[in-house]
Amino acid sequence: MARRLRIGIDTGGTFTDAVALDEDTGEMITAKTPSTPADPAEGFTAALRKILLLADEHGEHGERGERGDGGAGAGAEVAALSHGTTVATNRLLEDRIDDLGFVTTEGFEFLLEIARQSVPDGYGNSYFWVKPPRLVPAHRVRTVGGRLDRTGAEVRPFDEAGAVAAARWFRERGIRAVGVCFLHSYADPSHELAMRDVLRREHPEAAVSLSCEVLREYREYERSVTTLVDAAVKPAVTGYLARIAERSPVRPLVMKSNGGVLSAEEVARRPITTVLSGPAAGALGAAFAVARGGHGSAVTLDGGGTSTDVAVVLGGEPAVTTEGTVGRHPVKIPMVDVVTVGAGGGSVARLSPDGALKVGPRSAGADPGPLCYGRGGAEVTVTDAHAVLGRIPPHLLGGEVPLDVAAARAGVAALAGRLGLTAERAAAGILEISAWNQANAIRRITVERGIDVRDHPLVAFGGSGPLLACRLLDVLGLPAAVIPGNPGNVSAFGLLTVDVKNDHVRTRVARDAGLDPSDLDAVYADLEREAAEALAREGFGEGERRFDRSADLRYQGQAFEVRVPVPPSARGEAFRAEAVRRFHDAHEALYGYCHRGDPERHPVEWVNLRVSGVGPIARPRIRARERPPDAGGPVPFGTRAVYFDGAWTGAALYRRDGLVPGDAVEGPAVIEEYGSTLPLHPGFRARADGFGDLVVTR
Structure with a gap:
């Protein structure tokens, strides 16, 4: 009988990680292959082939066989395959947005130019700030007559002749990605659906x-930008998903x-939902590790080759927001709340015009990569600094990637000469700046959101995540750091821990005092019907579906809402009252006050109603190991000179x-291990637990 495997493949900027879990035995196999930025599907295919080959070698049943472009071979049957992709993210971060058009309501052609009255870091710190280019320049915006009011009632009919003219204008100029956002279409989509019919016919x-x-949901600017981002990445993501599906x-x-x-197939309809695909998987994998270790909350740090992603796990789940951005683009969809900083292993160290040492956000990437990769890299990176100080072995991936430490030292020495420092002090300075960049990202996700970082352990993973863990404990006062087993593959493992999930939202702005509870019941019923249809397309029967309700509420006059979970089954007045009570509680927890007893002066408004349709899948079962009765203490396999705290010292390996x-x-x-390394500074201890995690404390 062939072993049944669940496979997770996560594509990062430098490496593509794969994990295979045997559903029967719980055995986990990991692999890493270089990413292929020119065509990420090639990296996906290589990772799939490698993990299946390793699974066959580890298997006890059948013989290895040829697999073509991704067959499971004679020794394994693939039961499920989950994938995290950076295709959409990279196009947005690199501003590779070409030939994009926008259709909006007549009279609102400058909606994108007006945007929002917001300046990064406030006006006092942004005197020389220049408004960035619009996602779609004004000359590529077309308007169409027709108008709805906020209730969805038609004020002016849809102008089909104008729609035809707009569609032909885009076709004649070769513009092949178009976003459509009409005023108040959240209340009634009929005009937008009519515009799509015209585009399908004419272009x-x-x-x-x-x-x-x-x-x-309402707010035209955010809705327009989110729609345009979806249109911008749709051709690339759709083509990519088709290629990996074939393989x-x-x-x-x-x-x-x-x-x-x-x-x-479903993701291809709304590819914008993948913009934080990889970081979300990492946060979920870290949440799984935290839960099995008995912690309900943690700060997660996913250190890769290009960047570092940090998130917060509260109550066993990563925090979710709809106020996220990708690059310079606001993206108002539900996403794991992640802060990304250019502080990965490939981040480039350089001198600023005023002679100061800077690290990141620019990265050497996977090709040519750091100097020590020996692939033609010409700039010093964080990985080079680790190599020079002996904190990583002279090879990566168990010897698969040998490192040219001499080349790294020569590059660091040249940079150090310009600073008037020794090579060691310059390398240590690079790592110190990188650690503070990561620490500041953690502060943004915790302190700026009212969370005391000192109350939460750090979960450090990714290829470069554990490298600065000890320093982060000192800088932030964290109680401990957890380094999961196979830290370089936590994001790929996280793909095996998640449910099928789709989100549905409807704007319903109304004062609570005058609201008919039956209106809420009707909207939620409609949203749950949409969610049920989506889950049915995924193969989930009626008894396998779960619907999670939430609502965005605010006090009248506020510009932003507070999202609260609402009762899943209550109806009518009891449902309304319970939701409002939860809003008061959440507002007080977030801001330190609420207006619970003053509904006349501070009435509550309902804004958005939300339903998440969930199709639960079986979680991996990781069995705890016991300490062998005859086990002695840990035995090093050697020693190496490592630079810690300003001096070289003999470190046990x-x-x-x-x-x-x-x-x-x-x-x-x-x-040391296959996918990562933990330098343990003097004064720190790492203890192995029964799940293969290392817990680092002072």
């Missing part, structure tokens, strides 16, 4: 995104920004797979 080659399908042995599930997965539950290692030491 069938165009990829079209409608705001009523991408983001059915997958089963229908792939794709990680979404909201912390759920969905089939590739340990292999992580040689540590058993209960083993403790004290710094100075270096714990």
Whole structure:
């Protein structure tokens, strides 16, 4: 009988990570392959082939066989495959947005130019700030007559002749991606649907995104930008998903920004939902590690080659927001609340015009990569600094990627000469700046959101995540750091821990005092019907579906809302009263006050109603290991000179797979494994637990 595998593949900027979990035995196999930015599908295919080959080698049944472009071979059957992708993210971060058009209501052609009256860091700190280019320049905006009011009632009929003229204008100029956002289409989508019919007829080659399908809630600017971002990435993401589907042995599930997965076919309809696919998977994998260790909350740090992503896990789940951005673009969809900073292993160290040492956000990427990769890189990176100081071994991935430490030292020495420092002090300075960049990102996700960072352990993962863990404990006063097993593959593992999930929203602005509770019941019923239809397309029967309700409420006059979960089954007046009570509680927890007893002066407004349709999947079962009765203490396999705290010292070297539950290692030491390395500074201890995690404390 063939072993049944669940596979997760996460594409990062430098490496593509893969994890295979045997559904019967719980055995987990990991692999890493270089990413292929020119065509990420090639990296996906290489990772799939490698993990299946390793699974066959580890299997006890059948013989290895040829697999073509991703078949499971004779030794394994692929039961499920989940994938995290950066295709949409990279196009937005790199501003690769070409040939994009916008259709909006007549009279609102400058909606994108007006935007919002917001300046980064406030006017006092942004005297020389220049408004960035619009997502769609004004000359590529077309307007169409017709008007709805805020209730969805038609004020002026849809101008089909104007719509035809707009569609032909885009076709004649070769503009093949078009976003459509009409005023108040969240209340009635009929005009936008009519515009899509015209575009299909007059310009069938165009990829079209409608705001009523991408983001059915009010605020025209945010809805327009979100819709345009969806249209901008749709051609690239749709083509990519089609290529990986052809090469997958089963229908792939794709990680979404909201912390759920969905089939590739469904994701292709709204590709914007993948803009934080990889970071979301990492946060969920870290949440799983935190939960099995008995912690309900943590700060997660996913250190990659290009950047570092930080998030917060509260009550066992990553925090979710709809106020996110990707690059310079506001994206108002549910997404795991992640702060990204250019402080990865490939981040470039350089001198600023005033002679100061800077690190990131520019990265050497996967190709050519750091100097020590020996692939033609010409700039010093964070990885080079680690290599020079002996904090990583002279090879990566168990010897698969040898490092040219001499080239790294020469590059660091040249940079150090311009600073008047020794090579060691310059390398240590690079790592110190990188650590503070990461610490500041953690402060943004915690302190700026009213969370005391000192109350939460750090979960550090990714290839470069554990490298600065000890320094972050000092800088932030964190109680401990947890380094999960196979830290370089936590994001890929996180793909195996998530449910199928889709989100539906409807704007319903109304004062609570005059609201008919039956109106709420009707809207929620409609949203749950939409969610049920989406889950049915994913193969979930009636008894397998779950619907999570929430609502955005505010005090009248406020510009932003507070989202609260609302009772799943209550109806009528009891439902309304309970939701308002939860809003008062949440507002007081967030801002330190509420107006619970003053409904006349501070009435509550309902704004958006939300339903998440969830199709639960089985979570991986990770069995705790016991310490062998005859186990001795940890035994190093050697020593190496490592630069800690301003001096070279002899550090003991340990292999992580040689540590058993209960083993403790004290710094100075270096714990090495296939996908990552933990430099343990003097004064720190790492203890192995029964789940293969390392818990680092002072």
